[in-house]
Amino acid sequence: MSTKLVNLKLLDSSPLSRELDLVSAIFHRINRALPKNQDLLTVPPTCSAREAVEMMVKRGYSQVPIVSNGKVDGVFSYRSFARIAAQQSLDELNQYKGAPGELDVTEYREDWSFAQVTDEMTRIFQPLDADGGVLVGTESDLIGVLTPTDFLHYLYQVASPFVMLSEIELGLREVLRRAMTKEQLVEAAERCLARTSRDDQNVPTQLEDMTFGDYQVLISNGDNWPLLETYFGRLRGVTSAKLNDIRELRNDVLHFRREITDKDRASLVDHRGWVKMKLRRAESTENKGEQV
Secondary structure (H helix, E strand, O other), X not given: OEEEOOOHHHOOOOHHHHHOOHHHHHOOEHHHHOOOOOEEEOEOOOOEHHHHHHHHHHHOOOXXXXXXXXXXXXXXXXXXHHHHHHHOOHHHHHHHOOOHHHOEHHHHOEOOOEEOOOOEHHHHHHHHHHXXXXXXXXXXXEEEEEOHHXXXXXXXXXXXXXXXXXXXXXXXXXXXXXXXXXXXXXXXXXXHOOOOOOOHHHOOOOHHHOOHHHHHHHHHOOOOHHHHHHHHOOOHHHHHHHHHHHHHHHHHHHOOOOOOOHHHHHHHHHHHHXXXXXXXXXXXXXXXXXXX
């Protein structure tokens, strides 16, 4: 049996959404990690292990809840099947008069913990590790199944923009470090950043003290371009436009101005690849200089 579900944070008019107060809407709770449009698969207790495995293989699942008379009565999984089947003796199998796959799923059931949609994420760390998943809802009202893969995918979606922005900024910093001597960097900073600094007496001259906006100004400045063209390419306008795109997306992410879309993540992947290419070019240029 399968039921189409949508992520609970979209169910604004649903009774389920009443469990999600303002705090749950802002802070990360289990409802956010539950996969969108999850196809919830359950089996009756009379289902054979062979049939359950066939359904799981077809859906790409590693477990399936056992539901009897509208209530969850355990979980059948690859792990529970392997663990119990490995312990069965030949005498037991002869007594059952069947192969392990012919027995009902209840012979291989295991108990999983239940979690509520409003529970904190930390609530499920232990059961995810111990059981390989948690059941979301109650025995008589199963909402979904949350697995470590689901949780990892959710955490990646949340964290990946910040990680990629970090790599982009650190990558640009390293390109600048290789493109300019310390003296050239100080001169460029004093010339270019004084007009953007709030305090002319404290213009940042160390890369670690500069903001992304400072990097953008340094790289886009025409007077600095002869030092940077080897690393960023012939067209300064293309580089400037790319940096502007990164800055706008960076501000949206770091200041939580809006929800990041899949298109935004794809753009960050492209920007990250662009910076990686520039850094490799800088390393290659540096190595050629050492060989000479």
